[in-house]
Amino acid sequence: MTTTTEENYLKAIYHLSSRHQKSVLTSEIAGSLSTTSASVTDMLKKLSDKNLVEYERYKGVRITRKGEKVALSIIRRHRLWEVFLTDVLKFKWDEVHDMAEELEHVSSDELVKRLDSYLGYPKFDPHGDPIPDTNGKVPANGQQLLSEMTSTGTYVISGVNDHSPAFLQFLEKKGLVPGTVFSIMEIDGFDHSMHIEFQNRKSTYISKEVSRNILIKSHA
Amino acid sequence: MTTTTEENYLKAIYHLSSRHQKSVLTSEIAGSLSTTSASVTDMLKKLSDKNLVEYERYKGVRITRKGEKVALSIIRRHRLWEVFLTDVLKFKWDEVHDMAEELEHVSSDELVKRLDSYLGYPKFDPHGDPIPDTNGKVPANGQQLLSEMTSTGTYVISGVNDHSPAFLQFLEKKGLVPGTVFSIMEIDGFDHSMHIEFQNRKSTYISKEVSRNILIKSHA
DNA sequence: AAATAAAATTAGATTAGTCTAAAATTAGAA
DNA sequence: TTCTAATTTTAGACTAATCTAATTTTATTT
Numbered sequence: 001m002t003t004t005t006e007e008n009y010l011k012a013i014y015h016l017s018s019r020h021q022k023s024v025l026t027s028e029i030a031g032s033l034s035t036t037s038a039s040v041t042d043m044l045k046k047l048s049d050k051n052l053v054e055y056e057r058y059k060g061v062r063i064t065r066k067g068e069k070v071a072l073s074i075i076r077r078h079r080l081w082e083v084f085l086t087d088v089l090k091f092k093w094d095e096v097h098d099m100a101e102e103l104e105h106v107s108s109d110e111l112v113k114r115l116d117s118y119l120g121y122p123k124f125d126p127h128g129d130p131i132p133d134t135n136g137k138v139p140a141n142g143q144q145l146l147s148e149m150t151s152t153g154t155y156v157i158s159g160v161n162d163h164s165p166a167f168l169q170f171l172e173k174k175g176l177v178p179g180t181v182f183s184i185m186e187i188d189g190f191d192h193s194m195h196i197e198f199q200n201r202k203s204t205y206i207s208k209e210v211s212r213n214i215l216i217k218s219h220a
Numbered sequence: 221m222t223t224t225t226e227e228n229y230l231k232a233i234y235h236l237s238s239r240h241q242k243s244v245l246t247s248e249i250a251g252s253l254s255t256t257s258a259s260v261t262d263m264l265k266k267l268s269d270k271n272l273v274e275y276e277r278y279k280g281v282r283i284t285r286k287g288e289k290v291a292l293s294i295i296r297r298h299r300l301w302e303v304f305l306t307d308v309l310k311f312k313w314d315e316v317h318d319m320a321e322e323l324e325h326v327s328s329d330e331l332v333k334r335l336d337s338y339l340g341y342p343k344f345d346p347h348g349d350p351i352p353d354t355n356g357k358v359p360a361n362g363q364q365l366l367s368e369m370t371s372t373g374t375y376v377i378s379g380v381n382d383h384s385p386a387f388l389q390f391l392e393k394k395g396l397v398p399g400t401v402f403s404i405m406e407i408d409g410f411d412h413s414m415h416i417e418f419q420n421r422k423s424t425y426i427s428k429e430v431s432r433n434i435l436i437k438s439h440a
Numbered sequence: 441a442a443a444t445a446a447a448a449t450t451a452g453a454t455t456a457g458t459c460t461a462a463a464a465t466t467a468g469a470a
Numbered sequence: 471t472t473c474t475a476a477t478t479t480t481a482g483a484c485t486a487a488t489c490t491a492a493t494t495t496t497a498t499t500t
Contacts, residue, residue: 005457026478039458041479046456058465058478089334099328106322114309225487246448259488261449266486278448278495 002052004105007074008033009043010052013063014071023060072136078104079125080115086126087119093126093177094168127168128159128178128215147192147211154183159215167213174204181219222272224325227294228253229263230272233283234291243280292356298324299345300335306346307339313346313397314388347388348379348398348435367412367431374403379435387433394424401439
């Protein structure tokens with residue numbers, strides 16, 4: 001039905017769409033997939049012919065309901081495999097992305113169903129990203145960006161926006177993994193760096209660069 | 221390094237090689253992969269350039285040490301995933317082949333290593349096929365073809381040669397699954413059909429067509 | 441040993457995905 | 471509002487894998 005390459009384009013377009021309301025630009029897609037605008041244009045025509053995106057020359061592209069369903073099903077598989085890799089095979093959260101990137105294209109729906117059941121129907125992947133259900137519904141998660149916080153308070157780390165091994169390893173070292181509870185002690189007015197304190201009283205500083213990529217929930 | 225298609229050709233050539241000593245013929249490969257001889261010829265040149273096979277025009281092909289290593293590593297992955305699918309996700313033995321066919325091409329060696337460890341280092345897959353180790357060693361298994369037996373005796377079913385869902389479902393219905401203990405009561409001189417009896421005294425008849433595809437070991 | 445049948449190879453196309461370089465279009469600036 | 475710069479698209483070519491049809495080679499049979 002859809003090739004692996006088409007699936008990767010749809011995933012990229014879906015992710016870029018959710019970052020802003022406007023149409024997704026050819027160059028954005030090219031950037032995100034490390035390919036050329038020429039290749040993207042070709043693929044957009046193909047996806048448009050299959051009614052997976054609405055595409056108008058020079059005007060960028062919007063994903064259709066049908067395309068979104070495909071994208072969400074791939075994202076569901078990706079995140080379920082990430083849970084499998086960390087929870088069952090004990091990989092670290094910074095090691096699973098590339099493997100999940102391959103596993104997500106294995107096509108059996110029954111396999112995904114059984115995997116989901118075996119894992120106990122997880123709602124979030126190891127990076128805190130919500131796992132869409134079979135119908136493409138994404139669980140609401142009340143996550144906010146740490147960088148958007150303007151006042152002190154106590155929070156739990158629930159996810160990340162940057163999934164690169166480098167960033168994940170940095171967070172690991174600083175003790176900023178999902179589930180960690182911390183309080184914002186002070187926010188610097190000049191560079192928006194934050195002074196935060198953990199439950200064990202240890203504290204550290206976080207730059208805006210970092211807080212921009214950390215997702216949190218308020219702590220009960 | 222190797223593409224999925226190249227891996228599938230190497231697997232086919234490896235399997236065909238083990239059926240006879242001679243070079244593998246272009247048409248055998250085409251038949252086994254449901255493709256044309258023309259396509260096979262093209263691919264043989266490519267594999268030969270990569271030193272994965274020894275190929276001489278019109279003379280058929282032999283797999284090299286290097287090609288065999290690749291084939292065995294794919295076969296290892298395939299069989300480990302089959303164990304995962306049956307033992308962990310509870311699929312039936314006649315359902316796992318196509319999924320394993322896709323999973324075997326996921327490239328991470330570390331993933332295979334962890335999977336192997338998680339499954340408890342199994343030596344055989346659900347169809348009784350031996351799982352090659354990391355170095356490409358295939359465990360000796362003392363298996364024989366049921367159709368080769370010439371005298372009465374007691375045996376255990378240890379595997380099959382035909383992996384098609386139709387055949388596996390037939391065996392399931394007849395109670396001829398791996399692990400089943402039975403005795404050969406009589407072999408018909410005319411059509412080589414066998415009268416066999418199970419431990420619970422029930423008995424059945426097996427045609428040569430069937431016994432040709434059942435692997436057995438002698439029962440302790 | 442020549443004729444013929446079977447098998448294998450080559451020639452030439454096709455499809456999916458990609459690229460570079462050139463042309464077209466849009467949007468921002470003077 | 472015209473010009474310029476940035477973006478996007480087209481044109482043309484390449485690689486991997488495939489096909490059909492034609493040709494070549496091998497093997498068999500008379």
